[in-house]
Amino acid sequence: MANIWERLKKGMTRTRSGLGDRLRSLFRGRAWQEELWDELEEILYEADLGSSTIEYLLSALHRRVQQEHPATADQVLELLFQVMVAELGEQSPSLSLPAGGPWVWLMVGVNGTGKTTTAGKFAYLLRQQGKTVVLGAADTFRAAATEQLEEWGRRAGVEVVHQAAGADPAAVAYDTVRSTRSRGADLAIIDTAGRLQNKVNLMQELQKIRRVVERECVGAPHEVWLVIDATTGQNGLTQARVFLESVAVTGIILTKLDGTAKGGIAVTIHHELGLPIRFIGVGEKAEDLLPFDPHDYVRAILGDETGAIG
Amino acid sequence: MFESLTEKLQSTFKRLRNKGRLTEADVKAALRDVRLALLEADVNFKVVKDFLATVERDAVGQDVLQSLTPDQGVIRVVRNRLTELMGTSVERIKMASNPPTVIYLVGLQGSGKTTTAAKLALMLHHQGRHPLLVAADIYRPAAVDQLQALGAQIGVPVVHEAGLGAVDLAQLGIQKSRQLARDVVIVDTAGRLHVDSGLMDELRQMQAKVPAHETLLVVDAMTGQDAVRVANAFKETLPLTGVVLTKLDGDTRGGAALSIRAVTELPIKLVATGEKVDALELFQPERMASRILGMGDVVSLIEKAERALDKDDTERLAGRMSSNTFNLEDFQSMLHQVKKLGPLSKVMEMLPGMGQMNKLKSQVDDSSLVRVEAILNSMTVKERRRPDIIDGSRRRRIASGSGTSVQEVNRLLKQFQEMRKMMHQLKGSGGRKKMGKLPFPPMR
Numbered sequence: 001m002a003n004i005w006e007r008l009k010k011g012m013t014r015t016r017s018g019l020g021d022r023l024r025s026l027f028r029g030r031a032w033q034e035e036l037w038d039e040l041e042e043i044l045y046e047a048d049l050g051s052s053t054i055e056y057l058l059s060a061l062h063r064r065v066q067q068e069h070p071a072t073a074d075q076v077l078e079l080l081f082q083v084m085v086a087e088l089g090e091q092s093p094s095l096s097l098p099a100g101g102p103w104v105w106l107m108v109g110v111n112g113t114g115k116t117t118t119a120g121k122f123a124y125l126l127r128q129q130g131k132t133v134v135l136g137a138a139d140t141f142r143a144a145a146t147e148q149l150e151e152w153g154r155r156a157g158v159e160v161v162h163q164a165a166g167a168d169p170a171a172v173a174y175d176t177v178r179s180t181r182s183r184g185a186d187l188a189i190i191d192t193a194g195r196l197q198n199k200v201n202l203m204q205e206l207q208k209i210r211r212v213v214e215r216e217c218v219g220a221p222h223e224v225w226l227v228i229d230a231t232t233g234q235n236g237l238t239q240a241r242v243f244l245e246s247v248a249v250t251g252i253i254l255t256k257l258d259g260t261a262k263g264g265i266a267v268t269i270h271h272e273l274g275l276p277i278r279f280i281g282v283g284e285k286a287e288d289l290l291p292f293d294p295h296d297y298v299r300a301i302l303g304d305e306t307g308a309i310g
Numbered sequence: 311m312f313e314s315l316t317e318k319l320q321s322t323f324k325r326l327r328n329k330g331r332l333t334e335a336d337v338k339a340a341l342r343d344v345r346l347a348l349l350e351a352d353v354n355f356k357v358v359k360d361f362l363a364t365v366e367r368d369a370v371g372q373d374v375l376q377s378l379t380p381d382q383g384v385i386r387v388v389r390n391r392l393t394e395l396m397g398t399s400v401e402r403i404k405m406a407s408n409p410p411t412v413i414y415l416v417g418l419q420g421s422g423k424t425t426t427a428a429k430l431a432l433m434l435h436h437q438g439r440h441p442l443l444v445a446a447d448i449y450r451p452a453a454v455d456q457l458q459a460l461g462a463q464i465g466v467p468v469v470h471e472a473g474l475g476a477v478d479l480a481q482l483g484i485q486k487s488r489q490l491a492r493d494v495v496i497v498d499t500a501g502r503l504h505v506d507s508g509l510m511d512e513l514r515q516m517q518a519k520v521p522a523h524e525t526l527l528v529v530d531a532m533t534g535q536d537a538v539r540v541a542n543a544f545k546e547t548l549p550l551t552g553v554v555l556t557k558l559d560g561d562t563r564g565g566a567a568l569s570i571r572a573v574t575e576l577p578i579k580l581v582a583t584g585e586k587v588d589a590l591e592l593f594q595p596e597r598m599a600s601r602i603l604g605m606g607d608v609v610s611l612i613e614k615a616e617r618a619l620d621k622d623d624t625e626r627l628a629g630r631m632s633s634n635t636f637n638l639e640d641f642q643s644m645l646h647q648v649k650k651l652g653p654l655s656k657v658m659e660m661l662p663g664m665g666q667m668n669k670l671k672s673q674v675d676d677s678s679l680v681r682v683e684a685i686l687n688s689m690t691v692k693e694r695r696r697p698d699i700i701d702g703s704r705r706r707r708i709a710s711g712s713g714t715s716v717q718e719v720n721r722l723l724k725q726f727q728e729m730r731k732m733m734h735q736l737k738g739s740g741g742r743k744k745m746g747k748l749p750f751p752p753m754r
Contacts, residue, residue: 042355045349045355045535046355046535047535048352048534048535048536050350051346051349051350110532110557110560111420111422111557111585112419112420112421112422112530112557113420114419114420120451141585142456143455143456143457143459143460143463144452144453144455144456144458144459145452145456146452147451147452147455147456148450148451148452148453148455148456150452151451151452152451165459196557196559196560196561197560197561198559198560198561199559229420229530229532231418231530231533231534231536231537231540232530232532232533232534233352233532233533233534233535233537233562233565233566234350234351234352234534234563235352235532235560235561235562235563236532236534238561238562256418256419256420256503258503259418259503259504259505259536259540260504260505260536260539260540261534261535261536262536264534265534284449
C-alpha cells in the first residue's frame with residue numbers, strides 16, 4: 001500500500017500543492033471562526049464538487065462542529081477530512097480478475113477522457129498478472145482509434161480484435177466476445193467510441209453494443225467502466241446519470257489526476273448516484289492506473305499535515 | 311449549449327416577473343440564484359464573485375428599481391455584463407502578411423486538438439486558403455495516423471516523418487509548405503499537462519524555431535474550475551492568441567468559456583459543435599450571451615439557412631405553398647431543405663425558448679425524419695402528386711415498402727392534409743409572411 005501511496009502522491013503532487021497548500025496556510029494555527037465557512041465552501045467549489053454535494057458535506061461538517069466544538073481551524077479541517085472519507089466509502093480492491101470467466105468489460109464515456117488508454121493499461125496490467133486478455137476496437141468512428149488500441153495491444157502483448165473503419169461497433173463487440181471465448185482467454189475489454197451523452201442515436205448505438213454482449217455471454221458485461229476526465233466540471237454528473245441509465249455503468253475511472261484538477265465531480269457522482277470510484281489515472285504509463293483509495297484521495301486533496309491524517 | 315444555465319436564470323427571473331415591483335432584497339435574492347447557477351455552470355468562483363459584484367452595483371441602482379419593468383432592467387444588466395465578459399466582437403484567425411501563416415494548436419490531452427486541426431484546415435480551405443497539417447504529436451499512439459486519416463478525408467496534405475522530434479517536424483512543415491505552395495501551416499501538437507515543464511518547454515522550443523502567428527489553446531467546454539489554471543499556465547509559457555472551445559454540442563453549460571475569457575482576456579475564436587469535420591464555427595459573443603439568457607440564437611439559424619438552402623428551390627417552394635396544388639412531392643423537397651440545416655436537435659437548440667424543452671428535444675431525433683422520408687420514397691410519383699388517390703391498399707403497400715406501419719402512413723397523410731389546410735388559411739389571412747421564410751414540416 002505504501003508503494004501505491006508514494007506513486008499517488010507523486011502523481012497528484014500538483015493537485016495537492018494547489019488546494020492543500022492553500023488550505024493549510026489558511027487554517028494552520030488559527031482559531032476556528034465562522035467566516036472560515038466561506039473559505040471552505042470556495043475551496044470545495046474550486047475542487048469541482050458542485051453545490052449540492054458541498055451543501056451536504058458542509059452541513060455534515062456543521063453538525064460535527066456543533067457536537068465537538070473544535071477550537072482550531074486545523075481541527076475543523078480534520079473533521080472535514082473524516083466527513084469526506086466517510087462519504088466516499090470503501091477502498092477499492094486492487095486490479096485482479098477472479099477465476100472462471102470469460103469476463104467481459106466495456107469502456108464507455110464522452111470524447112477524450114482516456115477510454116482507449118485505460119483499456120490499454122488494463123490489458124497491460126492484467127497480462128503482467130498472467131491473464132490472457134483480448135482487446136476489442138469497437139471505436140470504429142474516430143480516425144485511427146483502432147491503431148491506437150493496437151499499439152497498446154503490442155505493448156501489452158495481447159490480441160486486438162478489429163474491423164475496418166466505420167464498421168458496426170456492435171459487430172466488433174460480438175467478434176471480440178466470440179474470439180475471447182474460442183481462445184479460452186480470461187477477459188475481453190471492449191473499447192467504445194467517445195460519445196456525448198445528449199446524442200440520442202449514439203447512446204442507442206451503445207445500448208446495442210451492450211445487448212449484443214449480453215446475448216453472447218451470460219452475465220456479461222461484467223463491468224461497464226465509465227471513464228471520467230478529472231478536469232470535467234458539473235457536466236460529469238449528467239454524463240454519469242445518462243450512461244448509468246443507458247448501459248448500467250458499474251464503476252467510475254477518474255483519469256488525468258496528475259494535473260491540477262481535483263476530480264471533485266467524482267465525489268458528487270458517488271454521492272448522487274452511488275457509483276463507486278474504482279480506479280484513478282495519474283500518468284501515461286500502465287502503472288499509473290491505481291485502485292481508488294478514499295483516504296489517500298482526500299489526503300491528497302486536503303493536504304496531509306492535518307492531525308488526523310497519516 | 312448553455313441550456314441549463316438558461317433555465318436557471320429564466321426561473322430566477324420568472325419569479326421576479328411575478329412580483330411586479332422589485333425591492334433591493336429581491337435583486338439580492340435573484341443574484342444569489344444567479345451565483346448558484348453560474349457556479350453550477352462551472353464558471354470559476356472568483357469570476358462569479360467579480361461578476362455578481364458588478365451586476366449588483368448596476369442592478370440595485372436607482373434606474374433599475376424605479377424603472378417600470380424592473381425585471382427587464384436586471385436581465386439587461388446581467389446580459390450586458392455577460393456579453394462584456396465574453397468579449398464584444400467576433401475574433402477571426404489572423405493571417406500573416408507574409409505566408410505561410412503558422413498556427414499552433416495546444417492543450418491538455420483529450421481536449422480535441424487533432425480533430426480541431428482537421429476542422430480548421432477544412433474551414434480555411436473553404437475560405438480559399440491552402441492549408442498544410444503538421445502531425446507533431448509524437449507521443450500518443452496513433453495520433454499521427456489519426457491526423458493522416460482526417461487529412462485524407464478532407465484532402466489536405468499531412469506532414470510527418472517517423473523518428474523526427476516535434477521541433478524538427480515543425481521545421482519540416484515550413485519546408486514542405488514552400489515546396490507544396492501552401493499558405494497556412496497548422497501544427498497539431500501533443501496533448502500535455504500545463505504543469506509538465508519538460509513538455510511545455512518543447513512547445514517553447516518549437517516556437518523559437520518556427521514562430522507562430524496564432525497559438526490557439528484548445529479547451530474542452532466541459533472543463534470545470536481547472537480551466538482558468540490551465541489557460542493561465544499555457545499563457546505564461548506561450549504567446550497564446552486565442553481559445554478554441556470544443557465539444558459544445560454536448561449539454562454542458564460551458565461556464566469555462568466565461569472563466570477563461572474573464573481571467574486570461576484571451577478571445578475565444580472558434581467553437582467546435584459536432585463530430586463531423588465541418589462542425590467548427592466562429593465564436594459569437596453576443597449570440598452566446600443571448601443564448602445564456604434564453605433568447606435563442608435565431609441569427610445563427612438564419613445564417614445557416616441562407617448558406618445551406620438553395621434560393622431558387624426555396625422560392626419555388628414558397629410559391630407552391632401558397633397555391634392550392636401543394637402536394638407530397640413539394641413536401642418531400644421541403645424535407646430535403648430542412649435536412650440541409652443539420653440535425654433537427656441542433657436546429658431546435660437555436661430557437662428561442664428551447665432551453666426549457668430539453669425533454670422534447672431528446673425525442674426529436676432525426677430518425678423520425680428518416681421514417682417520414684422512407685414513407686414518401688415508397689410512394690409512386692403519381693401518389694405524391696395526387697395524394698387523394700392513396701387508398702387502403704396503397705397505404706398497406708407504402709407501409710410495407712418503407713418498413714413502417716399503416717398507422718404511420720395514415721398519420722403522415724393526415725398531417726399533410728392539416729398542413730395544406732393551414733397554408734390555405736394563412737394565405738387567406740395575409741399571405742405567407744406569417745410562416746416566415748423557412749419551410750418547416752409539421753412534427754409529430
